[in-house]
Amino acid sequence: MSGPVLAAVLAQAAPLAACLTILIGLRERPRAAAGLATLSLVVALGATAYLVVVVAVPDVHWVAQTTWLPVADGPALAFGVFFDPLAATMSFVVAFITLAVMVYSLGYMAGDPGFARYFGFLALFAWAMLGLVLASNLLQVLVFWELVGLASFLLIGFWFEQSAPAAAARKAFLMTRVGDVGFLLGVLLLVRALGNATISDVVAAAGPAGVFSPRFTTTVALLLLMGVIGKSAQGPLFTWLPDAMEGPTPVSALLHSATMVAAGVFLVARLHGFFAAAPEVMRGLLWLALATALATATMAMVAEDIKRVLAYSTISQLGYMLMALAAGSVTAGFFHLTTHAGFKALLFMAAGIFIHxxxxxxxxxxxTKQPRSQRAGVIGLVSGSLALAGVIPFSGYFSKEAVLATLGQHAGTAALALAYLGAGLTAYYTFRMVWLTIPVGAVGAVGAEGAVGKVHYEPSGGDRAMAASVLVLSALTLVLGYLGGWLAARLGHEGVEHGPFAFGAGPLVALALVAAGIALAWVEFGRRGAARAGFAERVPALRAFFGDNWYLDRLYGATLVRWGTALSRAARWHDHTVLDGASDGVASGTVWGGRILARVQAGYVQAYVAVAISLIAALGVWLVRRGGLQ
Known part of the structure; x- marks a missing residue:
């Protein structure tokens, strides 16, 4: 086994071993469980860093497979690793963010009764996501895709004894399964057509010299995109993600940065050659992602829960990633995924400090709780917000401009104009969040002096672990933006063509809209004496509409849930009344028949003789009438 292949296997084996060890043998030893899980991610991070260094040439990939399940007269199901610069970089991002979340969790989850179980689930999630990224074929991707969903369910519902997290976990699991049905059908069609589902073969078969017809490619692309839409919370299947905020805040940081919700985006990048052969599907994806980005931006404008604001922003930014991929640029979409992983994990961790x-x-x-006393939280929230809003020189500016440049070149004026509008709304709701959380005026807890009291705050060891993760990610928001050119060279795709400070008409328009959004947020929330209510919040109808997910959950409740409930009740009635009634009726008839015969079989010889004589007499009468006796 070569060095890179061994590193890819080790990156997956370490968190799997940690997960099994913790859940089987370390449930009662929380410190050992946390240490083992963190160590496993250190190993995974080192292995994926080695892959990033070794696999540095575009269009060169490594494949190592072994037959997992031979099938007579059918496809031999393989299991292995496949990695190139895209997969190597993604695996490094996953390992790094997961490690940062684990370090942060040492402080945030300290004292929780399920501390060891929590770290076991984190290790399970890391293994599933790394397995998905490094999978060699789509059947293997499907297995890890579902394992990611399982781990997400366990983490979102970690506090399962509370009704809200349990309900949120069920909703996330069920809504993503809707899309996964299409994903499963698409994979099975590919296996039937090719005899296997190896990623390189699937992409080659859809190309100009491939064996797939345009109709087949379009059909499979639509089915696979159903899974993408569910996992990456796009279109009508996004409503589970805001509710998933009921889980622990470090889990939110993990899900929203580089793992679960980015899995769909990564799949489109991984199979971009296949999807590009279905241009109508990609065009539809672009407009669906654009509509989702704008709709969820309006929802973030009225939300008061800081984690829900960040959840809506995640859905919106995932839309920008998919727009770039649909417009033809793997580099721009993946670049935005990478920078978003850093600043979104940072924002959730900073929010977690305030929530804690x-x-x-x-x-x-x-x-009202003296948020300025949380210095690491303030630094993280401000730097992450500057990156999310797309302000120079933070990372979000560069990746967002790469996306907008791609849209300008390939998507048309209307799509570009709406994407610019989304950039302005992003800046507005982001700084609305900043100034609502960290007000400029004296808003704080009432102390012994009767006015806004000063709070003496002494950080603990857990707080230092949380602060360390936040400060490292804050520094990265100033670094990641300069990796666009490096990433484009490695991926070998069309991508970032402008330098970091190249001011063309497009970037200037975007910067002007960002500045306008920040200025409006300052007027409404930041300045002293501000009303602290936005323009949408002052219109009751808009506030209700935006704040209730555009009434989508109500629509689903009034239609799909009601119809599903009625169907399940009808099925229950049929099962209990018709099927059980028939079988119970046969059983009851047998019982009653037995009771009647039991009365006849009384044990009296006189009765038996009387019955026999009666039967013989009846038989004689019948034979006489039939003319049987001559």
Missing amino acids: HAHSNDMRVIA
């Missing part, structure tokens, strides 16, 4: 301190997710409540 204030014991509330409500930004208006946090503002």
